[in-house]
Amino acid sequence: MTQPEPDLVLAGAAAALAAAPAVSARLLEVHVEGPDGRCAGCHSAVRLAPRWPCRLAACAMLATAQRLGRPG
DSSP states (O other): OOOOOHHHHHHHHHHHHTTOHHHHHHHHHHSOBOTTSBBSSOOOSSSOOOBSSOHHHHHHHHHHHHHTTOOO
């Protein structure tokens, strides 16, 4: 079985998340750019947080754009 392309996974997740505006809004409140350019909402004891926007922030931004009828 082949893995789907990352952009297709993100688009599918965003389409599902678009139906839950409160969830995407909360993700965008938490997953913000920190002073070091990394996501302040992604925490790990073993690695650095990803550069912002992280995948969750990107998904929530795309979901919000889809819900408002804007291109992602």
